[in-house]
Amino acid sequence: CAQEEEWFSDTVTAVVVPPYIDGAEIVRRA
Numbered sequence: 180c181a182q183e184e185e186w187f188s189d190t191v192t193a194v195v196v197p198p199y200i201d202g203a204e205i206v207r208r209a
Contacts, residue, residue: 196202 194202194205196205
């Protein structure tokens with residue numbers, strides 16, 4: 180996941196969630 184502006188992209192989206200959140204569940208709901 181891009182944390183600095185120089186790595187930002189118009190074509191890639193990343194979602195960072197805390198360790199206690201199931202990221203796969205977020206993707207399934209999206």
